[in-house]
Amino acid sequence: MNKLPIGIFDSGVGGLTVYRALHDRLPNERFIYLGDTARVPYGTKSLATVERYAIENSQFLASLGIKALVVACNTASALALPAIRKAVGLDVVGVIGPGGRKAVHLTKDHDRPKIGVIATEATVASNAYVEAIRRASATAEVFQSACPLFVPLAEEGWTAETETFSIANKYLGQINAFAPDALVLGCTHYPILSQVIQQTVGENVKLIDSGEATAEEVETLLINKGLSNRDNVAGTRELCDDLDHFYVTDAAERFARVAERFLGAKPSKLEAIEIYGGDQLK
């Protein structure tokens, strides 16, 4: 069991920032990543559809043999965690709870912490981060903004263009007026733009990368359950090396291209598969 990899799924390429955070924090672990690129994006889809896709993805990863499952997709974490837990008999960690808890933890010196959240329209509408933050701190004030153009800007690799700064200024105007102590990056793509975001909100605002917060909670989970891998492979590990296996449901070539943009490396092991009802069809 300890030697089994950790499964990660996302609607597409964005979850690679969560993979990077897990890889950096848990260098002894192996990972299997599934990007559902045939059905991306989830953020504009209905609850029923997101649940169905999430269950299919989870069952596929569970069928490969994993010791825990990370739901890197914010939309699936917001909408489908109970359904996923019911469908697979595994520890399942989403990104929203850890992100919300870390924001509260980092602002705990404040009597009434002010926490900003930026995310896709669907995640904002779900109120999932607001609820996660309120569960961790009843006194926290939360303000959310949707930043729809950040995802295509990140995928274009426009991490320092004038237009990205200008769009960030527009999107983050209300966040800046709210003047938060911490700002949750509530979409897996946003860490790619963290420099632009940090500069726009100012150095005093703590940016919370939900992927990093999730990696910390996964580490604690593995230790508490005695599930950590004891083989010492950390010294030889690199991002995207052949200990990690990547699956996509479509367009592997594009995935590899964006992976290189996001991680500086292309997956050594990348396979395109079809998933319906948890079965692998080709």
Next chain:
Amino acid sequence: MNKLPIGIFDSGVGGLTVYRALHDRLPNERFIYLGDTARVPYGTKSLATVERYAIENSQFLASLGIKALVVACNTASALALPAIRKAVGLDVVGVIGPGGRKAVHLTKDHDRPKIGVIATEATVASNAYVEAIRRASATAEVFQSACPLFVPLAEEGWTAETETFSIANKYLGQINAFAPDALVLGCTHYPILSQVIQQTVGENVKLIDSGEATAEEVETLLINKGLSNRDNVAGTRELCDDLDHFYVTDAAERFARVAERFLGAKPSKLEAIEIYGGDQLK
């Protein structure tokens, strides 16, 4: 047969600009529009996947009773027209042939017309517009550019923001250096940004809306085949009125919102359905 509606399918909301063009040109006709919002976007998916989705969409529309089928999606028009024609026994019109032919027609005074094409990465990579233009004029010079951020900018409704002009300047720099006589808007979303695009390339460049070109060819087809509707309803017709029926495969509420942004009206008749293998499941 003459009274039957015309079917239109697109991967999502973009095809509404093609619906608008058809509606404006053929006010006596009724339309059934299918937006495959559960599986949008097609532009980043593989040939096999796009073909499968296109066939399923076409069979669904054919099962409702239509007299002709318009493939509003550029990606599906580029990759899947032969497969669609094989799957449904109907006249099928894509947007790429008409767009390419109109560009050549409007530049026919030039010995060696220079035609620019802007489209998604997938449409550019398919070379479908280049081939359509070359079939209509062996001497035409063609230059293509992908403009990935135009789709999310159009869906955000950022049709006149500074950032949109700035991004257009960046994307259209090479097109302007090429100095075309005409520029094909090779993605259904781009007509929403036509003012920004026209201003960026200058008033001397003729913009070709593939949707309008398609509507002209559909009109000719109906006349030649004696398929025009002879009931005179034109006087009472409005965009999105209850003579036209809209189906989406997911997230009807968001579709209605973007439809209002694109057309100034929400569909009177809008239904969410599931499509697999041409069957309607719910």
